[in-house]
Amino acid sequence: MAKPDLSRILILNSRDSRAELISALSDYFNVKIISDKRLVEKELLNNQFAALIFFGSFDRFESFVSELQTEICVIAAVGKDDLQLPPHLNGIKINTDGLSSEAFVELVKLRVENFEIKRDLRETFDRLSSVGRVTNDILWDWDLRSGFLYYNSAGWTKIIGKDVHEGKITFESWLDFVHPEDRTFVRDEFNRIIKDKHLQTFEVDYRMISKSGFSYVTERGYAERDENGIALRLLGSTQDVTERKLAGEELKKLSAVVRETVYGVFITDVECRITWVNKAFTDLTGYTLDEVKGKAPFHFLFYTENGPEDSNTFEQKILKADPFEQELALRMKSSSPVWVRINCQPQQDIRNNPSGFFAIIADVTAQKTAEKKLMQNEKKFRVLIENIQDGLALIDANGSLLEFFSGEKILGFTVEDYRSSLAKEYVHPDYREAVSCALRNALQYPGKPSRVEFKAKRKDGDETWIETTFYNLLDEDPLYAVLANFRDTRESKLAEELLKQSEKKYRNLFNNNPLAMFVWDPATLTILEANEAASVQYGYGADELKRMTLRDLIHPDMEERMNAVARSSIGNSKFRTSYLTRHIDKEGRVMHMEVAFHPIDYFGNRASMAIVKNITDQVELERRLEKERQLKQQEITLAAVTAQEQERLHIGRELHDNINQILATVRLYIEQRELSNIYEENTSFLAQLIDFVI
Missing domain, CATH: 3.30.450.20 (PAS domain)
Structure with a gap:
């Protein structure tokens, strides 16, 4: 059916109509006026009108309106009579008594617009109902006057599950299928929509309880209102947007990760020109988005330690739009070369056509340095292993050889011998249980070395002593084995024996x-x-x-x-x-x-x-001898002094007698002879001296 011309109005006039109202309508609409009600259906059939307006009294239109069949807007412009329009016309009555021309025109305009909107919605609802049978949407019509909400069962079944309400439900029952955390929000939101007299279209997002647990849905609809803005009905659709919602949230997370990741990221268009870089890219390379936007990455990231082949290969892979990963040394904007690992992934549009690629750049300079150092250490380790005197091997929990590093000369067996049964019996029978026990202890107490010393038989038949230490590394990556460290202790065994003998000898010397x-x-x-x-x-x-x-x-x-x-x-x-x-x-x-x-x-x-x-006795003896010597010396000294004194007395007596005789003779001589003048002066002195001596 063709859509009506909203500028045209058909008026069925009567003698008692208000001419000023019709004149006012003519100023706004393209008006056609007829007086014969029999011509109405013909006019409606042959022309597209937006509305049919009756002007007149009830008695003229009572039988006519009851039989009239039309889908356009019907308006009865009547006085104070009680004309009632049949429900099938979906029309309205306007009381024109005391109504101004301008107000009347506005009411007609509003009614025509609302009628067309409702008709469009009905048509849309009919189409959507047909679409709903092949989509996941719930199409619904909430009649606010009756309180019932009508919906298509097909859409309900696809989103919610079994339709127990058979297409008709109250709003409160509808809320029972809303996620508990969203019910208050949904009730408040729809109350707001209903009360807002100026709101016509709306959109509400929330969660509904569904057959999969719960689903994210979006309600889109229209509010039908009367001339006073009072909501009469709400029409809309419920669309399941769970996948889109989750994808959006996932995209947000990924976007946050890409923005905040420590790895540099850049995105290009289909011609390999950069369209976006993250902050980590700028921190790593020194280039901002403004500096690199529109440039191909292999034009401004200059390769230093890569040969032409690597550079060309990198460019060819990008242009070929194949995913790849490559390690390159790149010279950044203002720094020395940096080793990076670039992971490139092609991008496609919704039609699976190439749309560019995104690349993740990781700084692996430290890793490359560590790898280089590791290789050097491994080389040193290999040299040490090859020249070490001890044997090193990896065995499993049953004692079977997994890998042999060194020690072939210790027993003379080759690696093939150890793997075969040839070397299985090298442990002396008396010590096999001790070796097994040591291995069991290592398995039972990880992290604690288990040591055992046993007698073994070399490949040439000689016997020797072997010391083996087991280390349980079964849980250690990447070994996952038991490490056996073994060495020949025959010489140390002999030295130990000699040491014991020597120690015993010196212990005896010490103790005895x-x-x-x-x-x-x-x-x-x-x-x-x-x-x-x-x-x-x-x-x-x-x-x-x-x-x-x-x-x-x-x-x-x-x-x-x-x-x-x-x-x-x-x-x-x-x-x-x-x-x-x-x-x-x-x-x-x-x-x-x-x-x-x-x-x-x-x-x-x-x-x-x-x-x-x-030396106490010796010291005491020396003290006694010294005392006796001192006493003897005292006796000898006393005897010598006594003898000397006696001799002095004897000599003195003899000298005294002789001197007395001499002096007496001198005195007699002096007295008898007169001395010379020279002695005269001393005569008195000599006489006194002689007297003193005598």
């Missing part, structure tokens, strides 16, 4: 030495070992001595000397000395000792040995 001997720690003066002679000498048991220090045995006056020896022993690994000192035994007796110190190795630690000789 008649002199007291100590092994002590210079750092703490702790007694580490003491022989039997020391126990006898000091009166302490062997265990008591090991709980003591040398300070406990030294006389307080000699402690500083002992400390000096300790300091020297710590500072000089070859320090030796000896001196006389005093010690105290358990009973408190002071003993005179001669001590000699020299360094020794005590189970891998630096220590000092003290050999102590008790």
